[in-house]
Amino acid sequence: MLSIPSFDAARVLVVGDVMLDRYWYGDTARISPEAPVPVVRIADEERRLGGAANVALNLARVGVQARLLGVVGRDEPAQAARAMLAAAGVEADLIESASHPTIAKLRVMSRNQQLIRLDFEQSFAADGAFDREALYSRYVQALAHTDVVICSDYGKGTLIQVERIIAAARDAGVPVLVDPKGQDWQRYAHATLITPNLHEFESVAGGVVEEGALQTHADELRARLDVEHLLVTRSEKGMSLFSPAGHLHLPAQAQEVFDVTGAGDTVIALLAAALAAGRGMGDAAAIANLAASIVVAKLGTATVSPAELERAARTGHSERHGVVDEDTLITLMNDVRAHGERVVMTNGCFDLLHPGHIAYLEAARALGDWLIVAVNDDDSVRRLKGASRPLNDLDHRMQVLRGLGAVDWVVPFSEDTPERLICRLCPDILVKGGDYRPDEIAGGDCVRAAGGEVRVLDFVDGFSTSAIIKRMNSGRE
Structure with missing residues (x-):
């Protein structure tokens, strides 16, 4: 299960x-x-923080020590923003512009539908719009007390000096994450990570018609910009992380998308929060993906709480349990391994489940984070056990197994041994019960060659399916 720090x-x-x-x-x-x-x-009227302020708010909501640097006007919206940031616990250091208003957006809503949006803004990129050196000076001072920097670019001019901002962070050894805007991404060169959505990515890197093109364009873009990581958010397809270590795809987890407003703010905020809390990039991306699934089910710019993340992590874990096919199982295994989690695998007929099975499966599950149980199909059971077996068909056997707390994934196979399946999946730990020697276990060579291990566990004495069937038959006589 994904743990929330x-x-x-x-x-x-x-x-x-x-x-x-x-x-x-x-x-x-x-x-x-x-x-x-x-x-x-x-x-009724409601006010919410937007843009970089919403990113800072997302950070504060999960308990991060958040500081915000930006530009506002000398007006009532600026006063409202300052008050809301202070109430949320965000340390706001805002430069005032004497000539430009605070950027504000007005949305008229009726019956949960947005009818119109009115924008009140002038670009801060104009010369003299704000004191650029004052902002940069405060930024450099703040770096000494910062674990991660976020550049939240909405194209309004605050980040007119983004190259200097990125360079100062890298010189200080502080990771810098960028939510990009516009077509000129060379401005973001040497950032640690950039987080475009798929439309933004295609407009700069080229169209994507299949997964291979996405990988190719992403690698080319990372090389051209000299960025370590690229996270592409892909709406209903989830998000894809491209890094020096390879490609990680995280499927979308939202059950219902209600409003995507501000979802990008949540993604980059939770990425930064997880990195600042000591998590690796893959784990941070998984936490950000989980947070995005929560906020898109809310109306308007929204945030998540630690309790919501914990609950979603538990739910997401349970929803990934069950009977799966081989291709789906490989995808699930790749995801959990990207988070440093270990996969255990065992196999059997499991015709009549008894206490010996339960104890064995619980012992196998304790060896790692996830347990796969591969189950012989009905024809292979008949070849192994005789024409009178199985007593329960494949579907019934798999459904019983999937209901056990120790079992995460159940997958069928049709051969007499699971060697082909084991060699395809290559679990971290392969387990078999009984008096086998490790070198006798089917698929063990593949697992060891891939760096995994093979373990033999004892069965609980006094229990076996054959013995139970014998007692049942003797009782009828």
Whole structure:
């Protein structure tokens, strides 16, 4: 199961475009006589932090020590943003612009539908819009107390000096993550990681019609920009992480997508939080993927809590249990191994499940993090045990096994031995019960050649399927 770390000691600095999102809610009952547009009777108003401020808020919600550097105007939206950041526990260091307003977006909502969005903004990229040296000076000072930097670029001009910001972080040995914007990604060269969505990625790296093209374009882009990692978010297809160690795909976990607003903010925030908490990049990506599945089920820019992450991690783990085919099993194994988890495998007929089976499977599961049970299909059982077996067909046997707490995945095979299947899966630990020697176990050579180990476990005395059947038959006589 994916474990969620404590983020309390993690320190993350966010630099980028600060926004204020406003929502007006009301009922729509008629069309305006002035124009063919709905009339909305506003009944409620809500304000939320957006852009880089939402990234900082996501960090604070999970307990990270979050600091925010950005630019705002001298206006009421700036005051509102400052108050909301302070209430959330974010240390906000905001440069004021005397000439430009705070970036604000107004969304008119009716019956959970967005009718229109109104943007109030002027680009801070213009000369004299804000004191660039003051922002950079405060940034350099903050680096000494930072584990990870996030550059949250919405193209509004705050990150006009992003090259200097990245260079200073790398010089200080601090990882820097970038949420990119626009077509000129050379500005983000030498970052630790960039996190585009698939549309943004294709607009810069080239179209993707199949998985091979995605891998090729990603590797070319990483090399061209000299970035260590590239995380491409792919909507309903999940997200893909490209790193020097290889490619990791994380399937989408959301059951229902309600609103994707701010999901990218959550992804980069939780990536940074996990890295600052000491997790590796693969594990951090898995935590970010889990967080994204939570926020897209909420309306508007949203955040997650540690309790929600813990609950989703438990649920996600249970949903990945069960009867699977070989191809699906390989994908699942690749995912859990990317998080440093060990896979154990055993096999058998499991015709009549008895206490000896239970004890054996629990002992096998204790050797690693995940347990695969490969089950002989009905024809192979008949070849091994005789025409009267199995007593229970394959589907029934697999369903009983999948209900055991010790068993994660159940997969069928049709051969007399599971050697082909074991050599394809190559578990970290192969287990067999009884009086076998390790070198006699089918598939053991493949497992050892791949760096795994083969173990023999004792069965509990006094239990066997054949003995149970014999007693049943003797009772009928």
